Amino acid sequence: MFAFFSRRLVQAVLVMLVISVIAFSIQDNLGDPLRELVGQSVSEAERQSLRNQMGLNDPFFVQYWRFFKKALLGDLGTSYFFKRPALDVILDKLPATLELVFGTTLIVILFSVPIGVFAAIYPKQWFLRLVMGMSIIGISIPVFLTAIMSIYIFSVELGWLPSFGRGETVELYGWTVGFLTRDGLMHLILPCTALSSIMLPLFIRLIRAEMMEVLESEYIRFAWAKGLTRRRIWFLHALKNTLLPVITVGGLQIGTLIAFTILTETVFQWPGMGFLFLEAVNRVDTPLIVAYLIVVGLIFVIANTIVDLIYGLVNPTVRLARSHPEGE
Amino acid sequence: MALLEVRNLDVTFASWGGNLVALRDVSFSLEPGERLGIVGESGAGKSVAAFAILNLISRPGYISGGEILFEGQDLTQLSPQEMRSIRGNRISMIFQDPMMTLNPVLTVGVQMTEVLHAHREISAEEARSRALQTLTRVHISSPEKRFDQYPHELSGGMRQRVVIATALLTESSLIIADEPTTALDVTIQAEIMDLLLELCELNNVGLILITHDLSVISQVSQHAIVMYAGRVVEAGPIWEIVNNAQHPYTQGLIGALPQQTTPGKRLNQIRGVMPSLSNIPEGCAFNPRCQLVMEVCRTSVPTYTNIGSTRVACHAAGSAQTGNPLSLEHNKT
Numbered sequence: 001m002f003a004f005f006s007r008r009l010v011q012a013v014l015v016m017l018v019i020s021v022i023a024f025s026i027q028d029n030l031g032d033p034l035r036e037l038v039g040q041s042v043s044e045a046e047r048q049s050l051r052n053q054m055g056l057n058d059p060f061f062v063q064y065w066r067f068f069k070k071a072l073l074g075d076l077g078t079s080y081f082f083k084r085p086a087l088d089v090i091l092d093k094l095p096a097t098l099e100l101v102f103g104t105t106l107i108v109i110l111f112s113v114p115i116g117v118f119a120a121i122y123p124k125q126w127f128l129r130l131v132m133g134m135s136i137i138g139i140s141i142p143v144f145l146t147a148i149m150s151i152y153i154f155s156v157e158l159g160w161l162p163s164f165g166r167g168e169t170v171e172l173y174g175w176t177v178g179f180l181t182r183d184g185l186m187h188l189i190l191p192c193t194a195l196s197s198i199m200l201p202l203f204i205r206l207i208r209a210e211m212m213e214v215l216e217s218e219y220i221r222f223a224w225a226k227g228l229t230r231r232r233i234w235f236l237h238a239l240k241n242t243l244l245p246v247i248t249v250g251g252l253q254i255g256t257l258i259a260f261t262i263l264t265e266t267v268f269q270w271p272g273m274g275f276l277f278l279e280a281v282n283r284v285d286t287p288l289i290v291a292y293l294i295v296v297g298l299i300f301v302i303a304n305t306i307v308d309l310i311y312g313l314v315n316p317t318v319r320l321a322r323s324h325p326e327g328e
Numbered sequence: 329m330a331l332l333e334v335r336n337l338d339v340t341f342a343s344w345g346g347n348l349v350a351l352r353d354v355s356f357s358l359e360p361g362e363r364l365g366i367v368g369e370s371g372a373g374k375s376v377a378a379f380a381i382l383n384l385i386s387r388p389g390y391i392s393g394g395e396i397l398f399e400g401q402d403l404t405q406l407s408p409q410e411m412r413s414i415r416g417n418r419i420s421m422i423f424q425d426p427m428m429t430l431n432p433v434l435t436v437g438v439q440m441t442e443v444l445h446a447h448r449e450i451s452a453e454e455a456r457s458r459a460l461q462t463l464t465r466v467h468i469s470s471p472e473k474r475f476d477q478y479p480h481e482l483s484g485g486m487r488q489r490v491v492i493a494t495a496l497l498t499e500s501s502l503i504i505a506d507e508p509t510t511a512l513d514v515t516i517q518a519e520i521m522d523l524l525l526e527l528c529e530l531n532n533v534g535l536i537l538i539t540h541d542l543s544v545i546s547q548v549s550q551h552a553i554v555m556y557a558g559r560v561v562e563a564g565p566i567w568e569i570v571n572n573a574q575h576p577y578t579q580g581l582i583g584a585l586p587q588q589t590t591p592g593k594r595l596n597q598i599r600g601v602m603p604s605l606s607n608i609p610e611g612c613a614f615n616p617r618c619q620l621v622m623e624v625c626r627t628s629v630p631t632y633t634n635i636g637s638t639r640v641a642c643h644a645a646g647s648a649q650t651g652n653p654l655s656l657e658h659n660k661t
Contacts, residue, residue, distance in 0.1 A: 216386075217428065218423060218425065218428035218429050219428060219429055219430060219431040219432070221384065221386075221423070222421070222423055222429045222430070222491075223431070224384055224415065225382055225384060225415055225416060225420070225421040225423075226415065226416035226420075226442070226443045226446065226494065227412050227413065227414070227415035227416030227417050227443070227446050227447060228412075228416070228442060228443075228446045229412070229446060232442065232446070236434075237431050237434070240431075240433045240434070241431070241432065241433055244433070314433065315433060316432070316433060316435075316478040316480065317432065317478070317480050
């Protein structure tokens, strides 16, 4: 377990290093930060001296090294717009985004597993067939369209749910959270549903396909021949094998989910990191953009490491390094 | 009373292009503690017959006729719940490939004890000690260690021992073994077969052994049935079938055994292939491959004739042509 963990840790550090180089290297191509930073009246000579002063004229690697040393100490630069450390600005918005991501993950897990499993067990049942048909539509429609449509239906026409913002939030261990108040929960429903509109159908289809394959396998047939109950065969023997590939895909999809939060947060005016990122891009707030990419990269790497560890717990063959098959 | 009596069993697979008959009019019976072999090539319907007994034919197959009397009870009439209480409890199965039979994500112990929990009110410790005892009976060394291991940590032979132990846990009166040694290393095939036999004999358990290898059956079982294209073509005591085969197909199977060939010569084979279910020839299904084919074979299905203690479905059976022992010459052309 320790060897496995330390190997994953080295990988994670390497990935973070690559992300930081890429993130840092795109900052030169995003436009002139000076234009946003200073007014029209500042002369070109003054701009040049300001650039020198900020180190923007130094070679790339000199700039990167300076950035790297600071980054190790948790300093990812200062936002041009907010005039505050970029990391602090992002961390302020992190709870909102994580809330969105967790809410979505919860929806995906709660619905995809039972629907996928039953769709595999009863492939001809009309309701489950309907769901499978709808899942194709769900996968095909882009998130921003789902989001706008759901705002139109549930906020504008029916007036059931709020269309923007987080609503009422409370402090919890220094984090602002919305899911503890009724108003906050109401505000979560639409963004989470919109965000899960692609992930949920994807997982339903994935679980169904995997489960159907597993149900045809010899060990399931043997389980029937042993006279086990249907419940035990479906939800222990079959489900555990079904979830192995699903966990792997799930880990990868966490990254996609965070990427989709940019769209969802923008449509719902959700005060999270994604919304912040889009604003930062508009303002050419390069330190903030770089910091966002690094924070998201870090979340991605941590999530994948956790998924790998869970996979190791579920799949006994992953622990092969410890014990070998013993012959007769 | 016979332990198992299968009467006129029909199995059909429903498909878009019409129903396919996988088993037709299959009958055989088994006394308590008796061993019966079912022989035939791939596609003859051996496995379907075995799974039909436990009503475990994969969809879209179903039993479309006949009776399966197990200890006097017709299994085809049981509710799913009643059928479940028979499976693994009164009738156990051993599958072909032990690499595929055991669930990769559950430990040996879980997969063994769950059978006991499914059929008995039994505590976890009691189930564990029963499982450990049975593992010892199938000659697995350090059963305590194996109990907590996963299938991938065991060799193929050891896994098949675990499967056999699982079949013995509940003291079933019938074990159906579907090619139990085919997937194993040649060196341990005999070992596993001997173990299976010994345990069946010791506990007076009936055994249905399905194989394509007549030589295995001739060493193991008392009776045998030979299947071709979903029908029983010959049935009788094993020594009769091996020494005095009546049906040309059985003769061909015996002729195809490597033991029947002089070393250095090419092995004999039955020409042609088993017809697919959708394309079974008219008349006797074997007629396109048969050396003794007559006009009547192409039009009418042969009925059973009793010759000595064997029952054979062949138009030529009993007539002078088959009187002589099998001629191997025909295959050498």
